[in-house]
Amino acid sequence: MKATAIGPSNIAFIKYWGKKDEVLRLPENGSLSMNLSNLFTTTTVEFSKSYTEDYIEINSISESNEGSRAVKHLDRIRSLAKITEKAKVITNNNFPTGTGLSSSASGFAALTVAAAKAAGLELSEKELSILARQGSGSACRSIPDGFVEWLDGNTSDTSFALSIFPPDYFEIVDVVTVVSTDKKFLATSEGQQSARTSPFFEKRLDLIKNKIDRVKKAIEDKNFSEFGELIETEALEFHSILFTSNPPLFYWTPETVRLMKFVQKIRSEGLECYFTINTGQDIHLIVQEKDLNALKDRLKKVAEIKNIIVNSPANGTRVVGSHLF
């Protein structure tokens, strides 16, 4: 009744924003992402009659449990497995929590896979993705391998993620530039609720299926220039939706803009690099693997950058043999 899983964070190239069903976490639109090799969560779950309540510890800090999203998620899994035992959950992120590095994606993916295994459930990848989605929407994308599409779906059973290309298909890297370890000003799940207050949101939805198809085609063709332009345009469109929401959502910092301009500059000088930005202050720089060292050299000269995290495309969430307790 004890199991451990490692789940990667993922970077969305087409962003998930807005839910058509709050409870089931059905997204307004499909999205597209890549799992990240160096941003991950390890979670060990044990169900046991010896526990009188759920105990959850994240990065050595115990969480207040009452009604928390993690406890609700354990309840879903207990319900599926028809068990009642309370759980001990120890979880470690190898990166800061709540700063926009998608700890809820890797966290709920790892929790889903570890808890399902510990509860004795034998679930398919699709079933795990559906389950992870209910914990945190983008967590469903951290279940399958490599490059992943989340089909929006109109029901819980049709809203899940699947691998569209294996990790080694497209040789790109995501260099996360950490400019701050402050917590972001607003949790993503709160911001999401205002998606429809942007006057432009409906138009975004009208066009997004076509955009997803174009990004998939660019990956299939290994056309990095086309891919890069599409994802950078998407990042700006996404943040334009945030800026025009009521109240406006403002995740950028001065450093975000500085790095966006840095990307435009190095690209104009021949180093092909594109950016994408999530709901956090860090910026993800996407280059082809062959250009990674050149990018690293350039980044050394940017004073604002506190740290970089280099990520290759990675597999999805896996059960592993060694436990955290």
Add this chain to the structure above:
Amino acid sequence: MKATAIGPSNIAFIKYWGKKDEVLRLPENGSLSMNLSNLFTTTTVEFSKSYTEDYIEINSISESNEGSRAVKHLDRIRSLAKITEKAKVITNNNFPTGTGLSSSASGFAALTVAAAKAAGLELSEKELSILARQGSGSACRSIPDGFVEWLDGNTSDTSFALSIFPPDYFEIVDVVTVVSTDKKFLATSEGQQSARTSPFFEKRLDLIKNKIDRVKKAIEDKNFSEFGELIETEALEFHSILFTSNPPLFYWTPETVRLMKFVQKIRSEGLECYFTINTGQDIHLIVQEKDLNALKDRLKKVAEIKNIIVNSPANGTRVVGSHLF
């Protein structure tokens, strides 16, 4: 045959972006602005048979004339006045040119009024506004007094600006924070041509008439909170149109974001201040006159600010008696 005019720059609270007629400079949408007391252009024009070609000097630097916008504008005025004399034009801005402080608005307003007078034309305010518009769209708003609306119009004769409230009606000030005197990366008139490439532009146009009416009502009611929220929302919407254009138009700098956050911070602390941003890196801070000193005190602590320019609502462009040559 010599005349001098002083024309103010203006700050748009509802922005002008996109033209439905490039040649006549008919805008896609109406806009709303305030003339600025401390950003202005002084221009002296003399038509004389002794000049063999047009000579134009801006801030002591002679401009290359061939086909320039200023020469075309002189041609319009010569054509109206049925004269053929070449002109000498000396013009001074009291602020840096081409950095987003609307030198083309004040410049073409002053040129229009001075040249029309020097050419012996007796034009109404409306006629001067129509004429100024053909030189540089937003210049038409610098002709009438105080708070000004530019009616978009479908013909040249119906696209002009008029005063909606006198300068002393609404006691606000515009504190321009100068963070850089670099030239902006793209002249506004070039950027304008891409307006319709934003997927959101059409929706903006659908909603803008209502927004203009709400801003006018807020000024009429002297409701500063309503006014401030509307203009800040508009500034973010405007820049969202720019971010989502193809190619994306990016006028913000790191300092722009820093100041936007500064405004949000001081407002949360009780100093009611709002921002608006044009196609330049400087940010306009709008406060009620009674809060000006409090704002100045706060601004002293912001290292990035090189200079501030405090503007009250001002009259439009006027003929004056003293000449620059």
